[in-house]
Amino acid sequence: MAGRGQARSIAGRVTSWLVLVVGLAAILLLPLVTVMESPAWPREAEQLCGLAREQARAAIANGSWDGRGMLNLAPEELEGHHSYLYPLALAIGGADSTRVRVYAVSKADGGDAGFLYMDFDLQSKDSSIERVWPDPKLPRD
């Protein structure tokens, strides 16, 4: 009887130590995992810019935009979980150009936040994306 109680006591201690060790390991490792994870906003922002590109090309196709100046983007496609589109497609490159630029901003509160812009051609599949990571010296609000 006493032997069984002693065995339970040892098992309890072992369990406590295991919980302690696992807990300490989690404290040490979880922040590392957080640091190593890539921020979610750039991929989503690229997808939002892709939607803006489709919107601009659709506006050209249906005649509601001539590809010059600026096009206001439809608000229903502006919002993502981690980023949002600036509601503007801007013709760049001069009068003879068919290049357009759209912008997406991260709404992450701190972390690896930034913004990006996508340049694309209205007539070809040529697109490029530029990410802008603000200087680390940029003070917080």
Next chain:
Amino acid sequence: MLAANAAMYLQLKGVERNGLPGSAHAIEAHALLHVHRDKVLAGFGDSPTLGRKYRVVGDDSGRLYHALPISGEGASALPVFWMELDPATGAGTLGRVGSEVVATMEGGSHGR
């Protein structure tokens, strides 16, 4: 003990987040100034550039722009970010008022 571990993890995560630069507001101001710079180069610098937290205004010279907080808490007539721009080339610098330059922009005309 697990609850204590979780609390410690959240605390560490909070410290980590708070220690990193650049809130969403500052990012938006930076992005808005960039958008406005492109609009200036494309010949639309006189149109408003409005964000969720800031709006961009320029002075008469067309070379100095500021991002001002708009409606809601923290709204103020005092600019928070500034941008100096060569409207012909798009080259310029931007920063926070009272602080040093935090970004430079290379030139490259977009034309209209």
